[in-house]
Amino acid sequence: MLLGVLLSMAGEEENPDIQLLRKAKNGDRDAFGELFRKYEKRVFRVARRMCGSDDEAWDITQDAFIRAMQAMDRYDTQYRFFTWIYRITTNLAINYSKKKMRRREVHFEEAYSAEGQQVIEDNVADRAASEQLLGAVSKAVEKLTPALKAVFVLRIDQQLSYSEIAESLDIALGTVMSRLNRARAKIREELGSMLGEWE
Amino acid sequence: MNCPDFDTLMMLLDGELEEERRKEVSDHVKSCSRCRNLIDSQRNLETSWRDSFVIPEDDKFRSMEWIIYRRMNRRSRWKFFVPAAAGIIAVLLGIKLIMDNQPFKGRVTELLRDGRTEYASYTLRVVEDRDELPASGIDGFDSEETAVDSSIIAPADRIISTEDVSGETISEGVGYGTANAEPLQQQSAERVDDAVEYHRGSSSVNQETDLQSVTGGEVTAGGSGGIGGAAPFGYINEECEEAEIPEEIIFSGAAQSSCCEEQIDDIGDFTLSLDTDTAGLAVIETMPSSTEICEDTEDNRELNQPCDYYSLIYETSDFDLNTAKADVYVELVFDSGGQPDSNTALLLDSLFTDWSDYIPFVYRDTVLLVPLEGVSELFIEGSAVPAETIE
Numbered sequence: 001m002l003l004g005v006l007l008s009m010a011g012e013e014e015n016p017d018i019q020l021l022r023k024a025k026n027g028d029r030d031a032f033g034e035l036f037r038k039y040e041k042r043v044f045r046v047a048r049r050m051c052g053s054d055d056e057a058w059d060i061t062q063d064a065f066i067r068a069m070q071a072m073d074r075y076d077t078q079y080r081f082f083t084w085i086y087r088i089t090t091n092l093a094i095n096y097s098k099k100k101m102r103r104r105e106v107h108f109e110e111a112y113s114a115e116g117q118q119v120i121e122d123n124v125a126d127r128a129a130s131e132q133l134l135g136a137v138s139k140a141v142e143k144l145t146p147a148l149k150a151v152f153v154l155r156i157d158q159q160l161s162y163s164e165i166a167e168s169l170d171i172a173l174g175t176v177m178s179r180l181n182r183a184r185a186k187i188r189e190e191l192g193s194m195l196g197e198w199e
Numbered sequence: 200m201n202c203p204d205f206d207t208l209m210m211l212l213d214g215e216l217e218e219e220r221r222k223e224v225s226d227h228v229k230s231c232s233r234c235r236n237l238i239d240s241q242r243n244l245e246t247s248w249r250d251s252f253v254i255p256e257d258d259k260f261r262s263m264e265w266i267i268y269r270r271m272n273r274r275s276r277w278k279f280f281v282p283a284a285a286g287i288i289a290v291l292l293g294i295k296l297i298m299d300n301q302p303f304k305g306r307v308t309e310l311l312r313d314g315r316t317e318y319a320s321y322t323l324r325v326v327e328d329r330d331e332l333p334a335s336g337i338d339g340f341d342s343e344e345t346a347v348d349s350s351i352i353a354p355a356d357r358i359i360s361t362e363d364v365s366g367e368t369i370s371e372g373v374g375y376g377t378a379n380a381e382p383l384q385q386q387s388a389e390r391v392d393d394a395v396e397y398h399r400g401s402s403s404v405n406q407e408t409d410l411q412s413v414t415g416g417e418v419t420a421g422g423s424g425g426i427g428g429a430a431p432f433g434y435i436n437e438e439c440e441e442a443e444i445p446e447e448i449i450f451s452g453a454a455q456s457s458c459c460e461e462q463i464d465d466i467g468d469f470t471l472s473l474d475t476d477t478a479g480l481a482v483i484e485t486m487p488s489s490t491e492i493c494e495d496t497e498d499n500r501e502l503n504q505p506c507d508y509y510s511l512i513y514e515t516s517d518f519d520l521n522t523a524k525a526d527v528y529v530e531l532v533f534d535s536g537g538q539p540d541s542n543t544a545l546l547l548d549s550l551f552t553d554w555s556d557y558i559p560f561v562y563r564d565t566v567l568l569v570p571l572e573g574v575s576e577l578f579i580e581g582s583a584v585p586a587e588t589i590e
Contacts, residue, residue, distance in 0.1 A: 049252070058263065062267055138251075161213075181205070191244075195244075
């Protein structure tokens with residue numbers, strides 16, 4: 001027991017994020033700002049990738065940080081803060097997706113922005129084909145179940161390692177691998193013959 | 200070596216294979232065009248998807264930061280949420296008065312009603328908001344400090360802080376804002392060059408008594424943009440030594456401007472025009488030095504009450520809010536400042552979820568724009584009030 005407390009305290013001392021979190025919860029404006037700016041874009045990206053619109057992503061981002069502060073007493077300091085905030089974010093996004101699916105309000109068309117397509121256009125010679133393929137990839141990702149999508153987003157978009165994904169989602173390493181493979185297989189299945197253009 | 204399965208190739212791509220296995224698979228891929236193409240296509244696909252993401256502008260994150268911080272540190276709304284039955288009825292009545300005008304066909308003037316000030320210190324109006332002006336929301340706050348210092352409560356896309364405009368010159372200043380106070384804080388400015396002011400809602404620029412010169416200014420008032428005492432009229436005062444009137448003043452939405460009667464004659468030639476696409480009316484209020492009864496003439500519309508001013512109301516044509524190009528808001532104008540009283544708190548709580556995140560205090564002349572949908576929702580709830588309680 002005592003050892004656990006000591007380990008926890010040691011972990012906290014080594015983890016500046018936890019110190020910022022604690023200060024932020026006590027109303028320290030600067031600490032909150034520093035913590036938020038450190039993770040804001042990562043959280044938003046995950047949220048946006050997981051859900052269907054910017055508005056939803058902003059809501060999830062907001063809730064994720066608020067919950068992180070509200071629930072900091074339950075935060076296990078043996079984990080890294082970013083995996084914890086990812087876990088909160090993906091859980092929020094998954095819950096949101098489930099609610100939306102129950103309401104049958106999934107809008108695949110919203111999954112990809114025209115602005116996003118513009119970026120890739122510059123890098124690929126065949127613009128029309130790449131646009132079409134990119135749009136198809138986005139739709140395929142959107143169609144993934146929330147559980148598969150969470151693993152795919154954390155791996156591909158956030159470039160987390162398998163172990164970091166496991167820690168973030170609180171699942172076994174083997175589960176990460178199987179979900180990621182299923183996600184990739186489903187995406188390739190969705191793309192079908194379009195993939196031939198890149199092979 | 201036979202071709203590895205897809206999962207193994209993906210682990211190679213992810214850098215997750217053990218060293219020995221990685222070398223084995225990697226050697227195979229180098230000599231196998233099929234596997235190499237598979238990995239390359241997957242890498243391209245995923246890289247393209249990852250790189251296609253467009254991060255929103257930093258301003259949005261700063262606004263979000265502010266919102267979250269405020270939410271985590273806000274005062275309890277219940278502190279001033281004291282139930283008051285009379286207040287509830289008054290609030291609902293005030294809104295019902297407006298909503299009785301559904302479906303909002305007809306002149307905007309018919310929808311302009313004062314709230315029951317004996318119960319709550321606010322005024323409700325239905326206004327039309329030009330869609331090309333900055334979108335509503337809270338994105339515009341530069342910072343919490345700016346918002347508070349400038350008494351900016353409602354949305355503002357860009358606020359020039361008081362520090363920026365307290366000097367002698369404002370050059371190329373752009374102020375967007377639904378501001379209860381002075382977006383540009385021009386009281387102490389002596390000169391405004393090429394200032395472009397966009398005012399939405401019932402923003403106002405007041406008390407520019409020390410303004411010495413306005414040149415090349417453009418004022419576009421959207422929504423019920425009030426330009427009370429400000430450009431284009433406000434600088435016509437005793438202290439004004441040099442005034443160049445804009446040749447054309449365009450009012451959009453329900454624009455309003457006022458000035459003192461004795462000064463209106465000093466205004467030079469200019470064209471007053473209305474944007475007929477969006478404008479409902481423009482009210483030019485002149486304020487006599489003594490209290491008078493409003494003249495009941497066609498041009499000087501009587502407001503059915505004793506008043507110390509009369510108005511020239513220029514109306515374009517009847518327009519249908521149902522087909523209006525812009526969004527429609529209900530505007531709440533607070534007649535008194537300070538901590539929201541219980542009636543006001545009730546009103547806000549009904550209309551605006553988490554309002555206390557944005558409105559720690561209500562300043563005099565604070566303006567809130569509430570989307571019409573929110574009011575409609577409240578009206579539905581309000582309709583449950585027993586009929587006998589509605590006068």
